[in-house]
Amino acid sequence: MKALAFFLLAAAAVAVPRPAAADSCSLDDEPAATLLLPYFEVDLDNPNGLTTLFTINNASAAAVLTNVVLWSDLGVRTYIFPIYLTGYDSQSFNLRDLFNGGALPQTASAGQDTQDSVSPKGPYSQDIDFASCTGQLPPPPLPQAFIAHLRASHTGKASALLGGCVGRDLGDGVLRGYVTIDTVNQCGFKTPADPGYFGPNGVATDQNVLWGDFLYVDSAKRYADGENLVRIQSFPGAFHPGDQTFYGRYVGNSGIDSREPLATRWATRFAVGGAFSGGTDLIVWRDSGVAVEPFPCGTLPAGFPLRMASEVTFDEQENPQPALPRPAADAFPGETNLVHVGSSTFPVAFNFGWLFLDLNVMDQGVEQLHQSWVGTVMKAQGRFSVGFNATPLDSACNPLPPAGL
Numbered sequence: 154m155k156a157l158a159f160f161l162l163a164a165a166a167v168a169v170p171r172p173a174a175a176d177s178c179s180l181d182d183e184p185a186a187t188l189l190l191p192y193f194e195v196d197l198d199n200p201n202g203l204t205t206l207f208t209i210n211n212a213s214a215a216a217v218l219t220n221v222v223l224w225s226d227l228g229v230r231t232y233i234f235p236i237y238l239t240g241y242d243s244q245s246f247n248l249r250d251l252f253n254g255g256a257l258p259q260t261a262s263a264g265q266d267t268q269d270s271v272s273p274k275g276p277y278s279q280d281i282d283f284a285s286c287t288g289q290l291p292p293p294p295l296p297q298a299f300i301a302h303l304r305a306s307h308t309g310k311a312s313a314l315l316g317g318c319v320g321r322d323l324g325d326g327v328l329r330g331y332v333t334i335d336t337v338n339q340c341g342f343k344t345p346a347d348p349g350y351f352g353p354n355g356v357a358t359d360q361n362v363l364w365g366d367f368l369y370v371d372s373a374k375r376y377a378d379g380e381n382l383v384r385i386q387s388f389p390g391a392f393h394p395g396d397q398t399f400y401g402r403y404v405g406n407s408g409i410d411s412r413e414p415l416a417t418r419w420a421t422r423f424a425v426g427g428a429f430s431g432g433t434d435l436i437v438w439r440d441s442g443v444a445v446e447p448f449p450c451g452t453l454p455a456g457f458p459l460r461m462a463s464e465v466t467f468d469e470q471e472n473p474q475p476a477l478p479r480p481a482a483d484a485f486p487g488e489t490n491l492v493h494v495g496s497s498t499f500p501v502a503f504n505f506g507w508l509f510l511d512l513n514v515m516d517q518g519v520e521q522l523h524q525s526w527v528g529t530v531m532k533a534q535g536r537f538s539v540g541f542n543a544t545p546l547d548s549a550c551n552p553l554p555p556a557g558l
Contacts, residue, residue, distance in 0.1 A: 178550030186387035190332035191438035214240040229319035240278030255295030285339035317447035397549035416545030426504030431532025458486030
């Protein structure tokens with residue numbers, strides 16, 4: 154009984170929201186109201202090829218509803234679907250299942266799951282009814298025409314549904330994009346880019362209870378790596394008009410979304426030699442600052458490719474990289490990117506060292522404040538890999554001076 158009492162006390166402590174104001178720009182690894190999967194790849198040409206999985210978890214005893222939004226690599230929304238979590242619930246999903254057969258995570262609130270067989274309730278968990286989810290949960294498989302739209306959208310091909318292209322066509326047939334996950338109070342068809350999603354009568358809530366992770370798995374090449382989903386906490390009342398927030402571009406920088414912004418400048422290690430024969434990949438998510446809409450195929454939306462403000466490559470003796478070679482200013486051109494360090498896009502003069510990345514956007518020679526996220530994946534001997542977050546050097550709340558180290 155003492156052990157059970159201790160568990161219940163600990164569970165109650167987890168469920169209590171923390172005070173907001175003091176941490177609104179600190180980028181803590183704590184449960185959040187929004188999660189970001191910063192980059193995904195799915196290779197449909199090879200059934201054993203690269204795919205991306207993610208898991209979302211509920212840190213609270215209270216049940217919660219989430220809204221999952223898929224975005225193209227240039228930031229156009231392509232699909233939304235709900236995931237319901239009972240208290241302390243965990244839901245995993247392989248994106249290959251979505252793009253290959255239209256399968257979606259099977260969850261349902263109490264009103265759609267009267268036998269408690271779809272989303273079972275644990276002994277310490279709440280299970281409630283979201284009446285708005287009737288007819289949407291549990292979700293049926295997607296029709297083939299919609300699967301074709303998703304495949305086209307995320308490979309840079311024309312989508313008949315959207316009437317144009319929404320991403321880059323890199324010519325390899327690999328699907329790319331990113332995912333956001335928000336706590337919400339109802340099922341529906343709105344995304345963060347739609348009016349009425351945020352605010353007093355909005356769909357989105359401020360429940361800082363979500364955490365999770367993502368994995369890149371390539372069975373054919375016998376490698377996998379992963380990292381925490383990016384956690385973006387909500388701080389109601391902490392942000393005001395003109396402040397930087399995570400969804401600021403969709404709400405006119407009014408601060409009404411209440412989501413803390415990410416950093417603008419980053420530091421990370423790289424290795425392209427020795428045991429790390431597979432080198433280093435950078436996973437870079439960037440906020441373009443605009444709500445991107447479908448565009449004519451063969452072109453890019455206004456403002457793309459995104460250009461970074463500055464970059465410095467250091468070796469392990471603190472020597473900066475010589476003038477040549479240098480990474481291209483548009484080395485990370487999309488809203489989400491995977492770039493290999495040492496490639497023609499991002500050449501380096503050293504086998505080992507670290508990178509300073511100023512990912513604010515350069516627009517006609519003027520540095521514009523834009524949030525971002527950077528992850529690093531190092532691969533060794535064709536079999537091993539390790540992934541980790543880069544180190545943020547600031548916050549979009551409190552950015553460094555322009556071009557500062």
